[in-house]
Amino acid sequence: MSKSITAKEVKEHATPEKGLYIIIDGSVYSMAEFADEHPGGSKILKRVGGKDASKQFWKYHNEGVLKKYQPKLKIGELKEEAKL
Numbered sequence: 001m002s003k004s005i006t007a008k009e010v011k012e013h014a015t016p017e018k019g020l021y022i023i024i025d026g027s028v029y030s031m032a033e034f035a036d037e038h039p040g041g042s043k044i045l046k047r048v049g050g051k052d053a054s055k056q057f058w059k060y061h062n063e064g065v066l067k068k069y070q071p072k073l074k075i076g077e078l079k080e081e082a083k084l
Ligand code: HEM
Pocket: 022, 024, 029, 038, 039, 040, 041, 044, 045, 048, 053, 056, 057, 060, 061, 062, 065, 066, 069, 073
């Protein structure tokens, strides 16, 4: 089973030093290792560190990109939390 990660944890890992976590469609990715290799640049990834970047991701990539990199970059699933 995939690790369950809270939105708070994602926020706490917003910088490359802390793992540069981002959310895409409910999955959490650690972009720290990949940021310098990212064809779109590291700057744009740092801007979405700690956040849900689904909208930005789908603007520039297709499903194939996600499938290819998922095994390397995905670290878990965003934990569903009750919205009070
Ligand atoms: C799991 C996360 C991501 C992976 C694996 C990834 C991977 C890639 C790859 C492989 C490319 C080269 C083009 C292609 O093959 O389609 C690319 C381009 C690009 N990416 Fe990402 N990316 C990720 C997240 C993001 C996010 C969150 C943003 C925006 C905030 C972003 C912005 C861009 C941009 C602007 C380009 C250049 C597009 C162009 O020149 O046409 N990427 N990315």
